[in-house]
Amino acid sequence: xxxxxxxxxxxxxxxxxxxxxxxxxxxxxxxxxxxxxxxxxxxxxxxxxxxxxxxxxxxxxxxxxxxxxxxxxxxxxxxxxxxxxxxxxxxxxxxxxxxxxxxxxxxxxxx
Amino acid sequence: xxxxxxxxxxxxxxxxxxxxxxxxxxxxxxxxxxxxxxxxxxxxxxxxxxxxxxxxxxxxxxxxxxxxxxxxxxxxxxxxxxxxxxxxxxxxxxxxxxxxxxxxxxxxxxxxxxxxxxx
Numbered sequence: 001x002x003x004x005x006x007x008x009x010x011x012x013x014x015x016x017x018x019x020x021x022x023x024x025x026x027x028x029x030x031x032x033x034x035x036x037x038x039x040x041x042x043x044x045x046x047x048x049x050x051x052x053x054x055x056x057x058x059x060x061x062x063x064x065x066x067x068x069x070x071x072x073x074x075x076x077x078x079x080x081x082x083x084x085x086x087x088x089x090x091x092x093x094x095x096x097x098x099x100x101x102x103x104x105x106x107x108x109x110x111x
Numbered sequence: 112x113x114x115x116x117x118x119x120x121x122x123x124x125x126x127x128x129x130x131x132x133x134x135x136x137x138x139x140x141x142x143x144x145x146x147x148x149x150x151x152x153x154x155x156x157x158x159x160x161x162x163x164x165x166x167x168x169x170x171x172x173x174x175x176x177x178x179x180x181x182x183x184x185x186x187x188x189x190x191x192x193x194x195x196x197x198x199x200x201x202x203x204x205x206x207x208x209x210x211x212x213x214x215x216x217x218x219x220x221x222x223x224x225x226x227x228x229x230x
Contacts, residue, residue: 001174039215041158048207048223049158054215092158096216098171100148100160 002026002095006103012111019080021106023093028073037096040069040078043105044089052091053078085110113137115147115208115221122227123198129226133191133208140166140186146211147191149182151204152223159204163211164191198228 003026013019029036040053051060053069056076066081080087088110093103119131131149138145148163162182163171172180181194191208205223212218 037216039217041217048220049209049217050220051215051218054218058215060218094158094160094217098163099173100163100216102158102160105157 001099002029002097002101004093004095004101004103006091006093006106009104009106011106011108013080013083013108014111015085016082019083019087019108021078021091021093021108023071023076023078023103025074025076025095029076029095029097030073031097036072038069038071038076039094039096040067041092041094042087042089043092044086047089049092080108083108083110113210113219115210115219117206117208117221117224119206119224119226121225122229124230125199125228127198129193129195129198129202131193131195131206131208131224131226133193133221135189135191135208135210138210138212140164140184140189140191142166144213146216147184148209148211148217149191149193150207150209150217151202152207153201153204156204161195161206162193200228202226203228 005024007022038056041049043049057069090105115135145166149161164182179196184191205225207223208221209217210219
């Protein structure tokens with residue numbers, strides 16, 4: 001199975017400052033059809049996960065444009081250009097080939 | 112509007128079988144490309160995908176729990192059912208169902224249901 005490794009696991013950030021989360025996979029996520037199925041999810045305290053980014057860099061409807069995804073092969077990044085209070089929560093990367101696997105999660109908090 | 116909602120027992124005893132139902136609206140699981148998965152999250156821990164059923168009735172399971180899981184669908188009722196046998200305290204978790212569609216996975220999630228395994 002593909003192992004997803006996130007860093008850091010804890011991310012204290014000052015309001016208005018940028019934040020970056022790394023996600024590495026144990027093998028390339030480039031599928032046979034050329035697509036790369038790497039998604040990012042946000043889980044606010046007490047809530048269900050919410051998808052932010054799909055297929056590396058596609059932002060979901062309603063997701064603020066301060067969130068962006070990038071990467072290729074085995075290295076991926078979620079960036080928040082300016083952190084707001086509502087961004088507090090845990091962020092997960094997930095690879096979308098069977099069997100699906102998630103990263104350990106990165107807890108973002110405000111300093 | 113797409114919605115999913117999980118239902119099932121809040122408490123099960125060790126060795127018992129868990130049956131969870133995901134009732135959804137706003138899409139049909141008979142539509143090409145539609146899929147529904149079950150994902151769980153132990154308290155304070157990360158997400159773990161368990162099983163998936165596709166529009167064409169293909170089924171996929173996490174390897175480590177393959178022998179304990181069964182996923183099925185009732186398209187007429189807009190429901191997906193997950194059964195997990197031989198429950199143990201380590202299976203205590205919030206269980207979510209989530210939809211996948213083209214082009215990506217898990218675009219909609221249910222609210223989750225907490226299942227506690229205890230005697």
